[in-house]
Amino acid sequence: ARRALTPQTLQGKKVLVSAGPTWEPFDPVRFITNPSSGKMGFALAAEAARRGASVDLVTGPTTLPDPAGLTTHRITTARDMERVVRTLAEEAHLVIMAAAVSDYRPEEAAPHKIKKDDEELTIRLVRNPDILAGLGKNKKPGQILVGFAAETEHLVRNATEKLQRKNLDLIVANDLTQPGAGFRSDTNVVKVLDRFGGVEELPCLSKEEIARRLLDRIESLGAR
Numbered sequence: 001a002r003r004a005l006t007p008q009t010l011q012g013k014k015v016l017v018s019a020g021p022t023w024e025p026f027d028p029v030r031f032i033t034n035p036s037s038g039k040m041g042f043a044l045a046a047e048a049a050r051r052g053a054s055v056d057l058v059t060g061p062t063t064l065p066d067p068a069g070l071t072t073h074r075i076t077t078a079r080d081m082e083r084v085v086r087t088l089a090e091e092a093h094l095v096i097m098a099a100a101v102s103d104y105r106p107e108e109a110a111p112h113k114i115k116k117d118d119e120e121l122t123i124r125l126v127r128n129p130d131i132l133a134g135l136g137k138n139k140k141p142g143q144i145l146v147g148f149a150a151e152t153e154h155l156v157r158n159a160t161e162k163l164q165r166k167n168l169d170l171i172v173a174n175d176l177t178q179p180g181a182g183f184r185s186d187t188n189v190v191k192v193l194d195r196f197g198g199v200e201e202l203p204c205l206s207k208e209e210i211a212r213r214l215l216d217r218i219e220s221l222g223a224r
Ligand code: CTP
Pocket: 078, 097, 098, 099, 100, 101, 102, 103, 128, 129, 130, 131, 132, 133, 146, 147, 148, 149, 150, 151, 162
């Protein structure tokens, strides 16, 4: 019913959204991850689809079902996500990286379950590729790139630095210290920073409402 009432403002647009955490294994049954639920990215993908876009959602492991009316691609590691996102970004008018990509992965994954043979276990981590920075380097003419910034201090300063360094059009700054913000919550508290220096502070809202407001904002940016 909602779809029928939603103006098809993204008709003819290809939208790519990433969501969820990544899992970085160090043996067949253990991995490094973070508490991302995928809700923010799924809400953005579903809202873009409602507005008539052709949507690809690339998500790490979550308990959420595939949203209706779009294509969901399920991946596990950051390197898997990079491969899929890179390919799909070639054609996308708009890319929103809402995924909580693991910055590091274990250097090696043991082929068998690690036994507790020793008193200590050291796992060496190596850097994962920065998927969004890679997209920023290869930004297509007219393509809109949107990132998230998860911070516990110096929110605006750190988010602005990421916006510039990754060549983004918009960054959604997430203050993880605010009640009702961040990872597992159904709500979020964000500041939206654009490449022209504009800062918009949103109150605590449901992730669905944040998705609507962000897409409104992105649509007005496209028209500039
Ligand atoms: N991101 C990415 N690939 C990574 C890490 C992050 O594409 N390997 C994206 C996220 O999806 C998000 C943005 O970059 O849109 C910012 O993520 P964040 O973790 O806040 O920043 P980082 O650049 O990873 O810096 P740091 O964690 O050191 O603050």
